[in-house]
Amino acid sequence: KVLSKELSGNASLRERFEREAKTISSLNHPNICALYDLGQHDGADFLVMEYLQGDTLADRLVRGALPPEQVTRVGAEIANALDRAHRQGIVHRDLKPGNIMLTKSGVKLLDFGLAKLLVSSGNSGVTMATSLATEQKPLTQEGTILGTFQYMSPEQLEGKDADARSDIFALGAILYEMATGHRAFDGSSRASLIASILDRDPTPMSVIQPLTPPSLERVVRACLAKDPDERLQTAHDVALELKWIGESSSISEPMAQRRRKRAAPWIIAGVFAAAAIAGGALYLRERQRPLAPYSFSIAPPPGTHFLRGVAVSPDATMLAFTAQSDDGSVDLWLRRVDDPTPKKLAKTNNSVDPVVFWSPDSKWIAYETIPAKLMRIRAEGGEPEPIAITVLQSGAAWGGGDTILLTQQFGMGLSRVSATGGDVTPLSKLDPARRESFHGTPKFLPDGKRYLYAVHTISEKRNEIYGASLDGGKPQFIVAADALIGYSKPYLLFVRDGAGYAQRFDPSAFRLEGAARRVVDSVVFTEPEIVALASVSTNGLLVYAPAQPATVAINLYDRSGALLQTLWKDAEVSVARLSADGKTLVVAKADVAKGANDITVVDLARGIPTRITGGLSNNDGPVLSPDGQSTAFMSDRDGMYNLYVKPLDAGAPERLLWRSEYDKWTNAWSPDGKTILAQQFVAGTKQDIWAVPLNGGEKPRPLVQSDGNDVAAVFSPDGKWVAYQSDQTGNDEVYVRGFPDGRAVRVSAASGLVPTFSPDSSEILFTTTAGDVMVVSIHGAGGVADVGIPKKLFSKPGAELLPRFTADGKILIGERQSSTPLLLTVTTAWRKDAP
Numbered sequence: 001k002v003l004s005k006e007l008s009g010n011a012s013l014r015e016r017f018e019r020e021a022k023t024i025s026s027l028n029h030p031n032i033c034a035l036y037d038l039g040q041h042d043g044a045d046f047l048v049m050e051y052l053q054g055d056t057l058a059d060r061l062v063r064g065a066l067p068p069e070q071v072t073r074v075g076a077e078i079a080n081a082l083d084r085a086h087r088q089g090i091v092h093r094d095l096k097p098g099n100i101m102l103t104k105s106g107v108k109l110l111d112f113g114l115a116k117l118l119v120s121s122g123n124s125g126v127t128m129a130t131s132l133a134t135e136q137k138p139l140t141q142e143g144t145i146l147g148t149f150q151y152m153s154p155e156q157l158e159g160k161d162a163d164a165r166s167d168i169f170a171l172g173a174i175l176y177e178m179a180t181g182h183r184a185f186d187g188s189s190r191a192s193l194i195a196s197i198l199d200r201d202p203t204p205m206s207v208i209q210p211l212t213p214p215s216l217e218r219v220v221r222a223c224l225a226k227d228p229d230e231r232l233q234t235a236h237d238v239a240l241e242l243k244w245i246g247e248s249s250s251i252s253e254p255m256a257q258r259r260r261k262r263a264a265p266w267i268i269a270g271v272f273a274a275a276a277i278a279g280g281a282l283y284l285r286e287r288q289r290p291l292a293p294y295s296f297s298i299a300p301p302p303g304t305h306f307l308r309g310v311a312v313s314p315d316a317t318m319l320a321f322t323a324q325s326d327d328g329s330v331d332l333w334l335r336r337v338d339d340p341t342p343k344k345l346a347k348t349n350n351s352v353d354p355v356v357f358w359s360p361d362s363k364w365i366a367y368e369t370i371p372a373k374l375m376r377i378r379a380e381g382g383e384p385e386p387i388a389i390t391v392l393q394s395g396a397a398w399g400g401g402d403t404i405l406l407t408q409q410f411g412m413g414l415s416r417v418s419a420t421g422g423d424v425t426p427l428s429k430l431d432p433a434r435r436e437s438f439h440g441t442p443k444f445l446p447d448g449k450r451y452l453y454a455v456h457t458i459s460e461k462r463n464e465i466y467g468a469s470l471d472g473g474k475p476q477f478i479v480a481a482d483a484l485i486g487y488s489k490p491y492l493l494f495v496r497d498g499a500g501y502a503q504r505f506d507p508s509a510f511r512l513e514g515a516a517r518r519v520v521d522s523v524v525f526t527e528p529e530i531v532a533l534a535s536v537s538t539n540g541l542l543v544y545a546p547a548q549p550a551t552v553a554i555n556l557y558d559r560s561g562a563l564l565q566t567l568w569k570d571a572e573v574s575v576a577r578l579s580a581d582g583k584t585l586v587v588a589k590a591d592v593a594k595g596a597n598d599i600t601v602v603d604l605a606r607g608i609p610t611r612i613t614g615g616l617s618n619n620d621g622p623v624l625s626p627d628g629q630s631t632a633f634m635s636d637r638d639g640m641y642n643l644y645v646k647p648l649d650a651g652a653p654e655r656l657l658w659r660s661e662y663d664k665w666t667n668a669w670s671p672d673g674k675t676i677l678a679q680q681f682v683a684g685t686k687q688d689i690w691a692v693p694l695n696g697g698e699k700p701r702p703l704v705q706s707d708g709n710d711v712a713a714v715f716s717p718d719g720k721w722v723a724y725q726s727d728q729t730g731n732d733e734v735y736v737r738g739f740p741d742g743r744a745v746r747v748s749a750a751s752g753l754v755p756t757f758s759p760d761s762s763e764i765l766f767t768t769t770a771g772d773v774m775v776v777s778i779h780g781a782g783g784v785a786d787v788g789i790p791k792k793l794f795s796k797p798g799a800e801l802l803p804r805f806t807a808d809g810k811i812l813i814g815e816r817q818s819s820t821p822l823l824l825t826v827t828t829a830w831r832k833d834a835p
Helices: 011-025 056-059 069-085 126-130 164-180 189-201 214-223 235-248 829-835
Strands: 037-041 046-051 055-058 100-103 106-109 275-279 279-284 296-298 304-312 318-325 330-336 351-358 366-369 373-378 385-388 396-399 403-407 414-418 436-444 450-457 464-469 476-480 484-486 489-497 498-506 512-518 534-536 542-544 551-557 561-573 573-578 584-591 597-603 608-611 621-626 630-638 638-648 664-669 675-682 684-693 701-702 711-717 721-726 733-738 753-758 765-766 772-781 784-787 791-795 802-807 812-819 824-827
Touching: 011 037, 037 542, 037 701, 046 684, 055 056, 056 100, 056 464, 069 235, 106 701, 126 484, 126 721, 164 214, 164 235, 214 235, 279 450, 304 542, 318 366, 318 824, 330 351, 330 366, 366 396, 385 396, 385 414, 403 436, 414 436, 436 484, 464 638, 464 829, 476 489, 476 512, 484 498, 484 534, 484 542, 489 534, 489 765, 498 829, 512 829, 542 621, 551 573, 551 802, 561 573, 573 621, 573 802, 573 812, 597 621, 597 630, 621 664, 638 664, 664 684, 684 711, 684 721, 701 711, 701 721, 711 753, 721 753, 721 802, 733 753, 733 765, 753 802, 765 802
Parallel strands: 304 351, 396 436, 664 711
Antiparallel strands: 037 046, 055 100, 100 106, 275 279, 296 824, 304 318, 318 330, 351 366, 366 373, 373 385, 396 403, 403 414, 436 450, 450 464, 464 476, 484 489, 489 498, 498 512, 534 542, 542 824, 551 561, 551 812, 573 584, 584 597, 597 608, 621 630, 630 638, 630 664, 664 675, 675 684, 684 701, 711 721, 721 733, 753 765, 765 772, 772 784, 772 791, 802 812
């Protein structure tokens, strides 16, 4: 810090500069910026100070209230720094966010240039303080205001002497701003600001952030008392209070109706919900007040990753979401908005993504399970209760009168069922003339009778959102969009081209007003199910997952695990198959803007990718023909997931003549080119493997039908064997059997995923759930395999695309190289960008 030559001639400024140096040098505390040297060069005075990396608290507060883990910690560290200064007779007098640095090592208090040395008998630090030459000369004349207005105490504004309690007032103002994102005192002019500090109390924090615990409110209020004698008297006391709040495991809740006790002493985010009784059931009304603006992110629970199911409770205090554990199980989780620790709901580990939704009174969470059941469980936990036996395709909603709307599967409109149980009955009908394939993602409006839903189309136009009522009447078209998020008074939120939009909406007339405006840059959504990973409350609490494409490297390894070559890198690659000659790579690649996959062919010699599918459909699971000239894949372009074959160079996809009411997924192409293996999803309950002849004369036949899910089938290069993955024992294991007929033999010893054969058909490669790459020998005759003992080659945990043998004996693995784990954003700040 340098005092220029011109200012060095000003005795008052030079004295202030020297005082800052001597003040800081007398302090030694981890939360106070250190001074190393004082000098003069060419007529200019300078200080050599600690170099700090980080942001000022002022810069951080531009983005809103601090995350919960920082509120009491930062406040306590500031208080500790002040306590050290006060014990040495030093008052800061200009405490403000701009003088507080947030670094990796903690808070650093800056700029004691306005500090005033105290002379007070009995102060243990007075000897050091009064020995300074400047201690008898205040920097300001009596009655002069010095400092930053928004954080100054009333006595400072009145020109009176400032003591340690003046710093405590400023600390109270800073704590208020950290917790709420709003200044404690504000005004349109200097005069109105001063009047506010002298005569008015700030708006209670619980009004801005209704879940603020009384303990924190009490501390801030005690710091901001107008009379210095009524404040907390020492910074040490403030630090102890904040430390207690941060560590407390039982804090009184801010609202009488909340009986839950948690170790969350602060407000993560302001959440306000007002509920009213409608008929015989509690239902959220439009009288809710909009929430104060804030934003923060949520990471998945340790050892899990988020799936697509997320729902905000109608009272805007809780989030329910699905998350998949490393072992593959899917559970239902509950997280209070004001508590950073989520809770896994017991006995929900057979949940199905993405169907999660709330009862209108926020007491129940409904979800889908395997086998196909619609269940409900109390938010506080307990025994899950069945609602109905049904498959759910695309979201559901719980409205007034305990009516639940849902979509059972492709090819159907909406259905309804009572939340207390009963039969599932049809509600809406598809319009074949408009090529509608299903109606999905219903969302009730606040009256509990009217609702919104999305119409999925298999035409090449955008999906559409409609409005209807349980009382009947003709559904009304509202807007063309990719997916529906919901209604937040007075806006309709929807997804278009991968971004979130808001448009003013009159729910009584199902009519949009004005123009749509983009409020969220990207939202994860899947076009096949028209499901957005997003949920919004009527009063503006939006939870969504921003799209975060990850770069996947397609690598070749040898049997020792040594990297040989990187074939290709691209974003969001989910399937990759290499041709026998090693020249062509066929991948399924996500198009984030349309929320679905397309098939891309990569000429590896030239490094040129060519997308060979398009439109709104989802195209996935490509497998190559033996000659490498065509690919078979699954697509929902006709409504259901059916099988298609397409030449790599040109031509339109040709649908295979396999008619069934269930979705299908491509697995493998036989070496003789005559048969494709595919798994079929049977009513959402299990998956079986079928052999699909390509000659048109024979009918598809079931090849593997166990009690579990049979998937990921692959032919041996000699065509004698089929290996596959099945969970028929309760765990995923690898099996092998003769083709076309033979007895199944288990290959893996503990666990096994995604098998593939060596080029000479003598070995099977597979991966364990722990990521170990295993190989096992196989031989036999008469369709009965003789399998050896699995041996570990190397370990590759966390592979994005599991290891597979290539035609020349190398091992192909897809690895995620640059990615950010999928996070959920919780925000009310989107409304500032709304029309």
